[in-house]
Amino acid sequence: MALEVERKFLDVDLDELRNRLREQGARCLGAHFEGNTVFDTPEGDLFSSGRLLRLRSQEWPDKSRCVLTLKLPAAAPTGAEHCKVRDEREVGVADAAAMRRILEGLGYSPTARYEKVREPWHLNGVEVELDILSFMQGAELEGPAEAINAVQKSLGLDKVTISTKNYHQLHQDWLHRNNLPPRRSFVFDETQRRAWRRQLGLPDEDCPIIP
Template sequence: MPLEVERKYLNVDFAALRRALCDLDARNLGAHFESNWVFDTPDARLFANGRLLRLRMQEWPGAIRHVLTLKLPAAQNERFKVREEHELEVTDATAMRAVLHGLGYVAGARYEKVREPWLFEDVAVALDTLPFAHVLELEGEAGHIERVAARLGLDKAETSTKSYHQLHQEWRCLHKLPPDLSFVFDAEQRWRCRRKLGFVEADQPGGRPGTTVKV
């Protein structure tokens, strides 16, 4: 049974973390832009039962990867988020969407992020830039996560086992905004993020063709 064991760290200094990872000879796997579509029944039965059905597109300059993921309800664990997870790489995302629609699922939410993945001592280290926050995520065996967190100086960092959906809802509530299942970059944010990753976009939104903007 494939289990996903992870813990998130909030309000982390990404620049300091990158320096620590480099000093420890961690391996940078290459940042990418992510677009995610969450599928559910029209009456949201999967969400109500703690299940997640997601089609993800990962983009690098010159490469695209699609992954279909099913996550089952999270186990009760105060220190780590533990879920059974099944993933399948998809070669034809359009056909996969047609299959999901044919089974009665609809895309009920969408979210985006920039993920900068590293590998350190068999723990997946992900620096995630979201439209509303910067979050560090460690995934691996529980004991290994604890060891890596200590080596990265995260002993006193604020931790969370909540999903990005839950963190987003809390952020919206804090800012007195209505609930929204989706969180995506606005056009300017998306352009800046993708530009930083090396994508050659046509024009800067609201600017002149070829305008260079500091990211």
């Protein structure tokens, strides 16, 4: 069990933020393409109880990784105001297709898919995630609450819009603002996906780990 404490920042200039990270000696952990499939019961038992069951793939030019994650509601620690706090449990998965069959055998089925390009940096005990999705760009700070507050200030993010919503909720807000019907999945279109994969040095094809 690990307590995940994170704070999202919207409407971020990623190029400017990247420059500030470099200036402060942050270490880039490698941009990658990410595919996610969310599982739930037909009745939506996990979603209705604030739980998330997710199978995630990550692709770099020289490696790939798949992780099964369960997130549960958790109480916020002191100093974690304006942060999203979850009890996060993860395990690496060697065979994503086999894990999917196991989940389906237990009564879970895919309910949403989403993709993003993620560029993680490490600065003073905080992981700074630069995220590009089909409908927005943003950043996350994840780590101990006090360290998040300090890094937020050092990177000049104090005046940027903060959100405790997850990307699914932010996507629903975006659909509403654009008078589009609700939908749970948000993936790149074919042109976007190919462009981002080429930029990352990945094969010119859809994410192969999670169908």
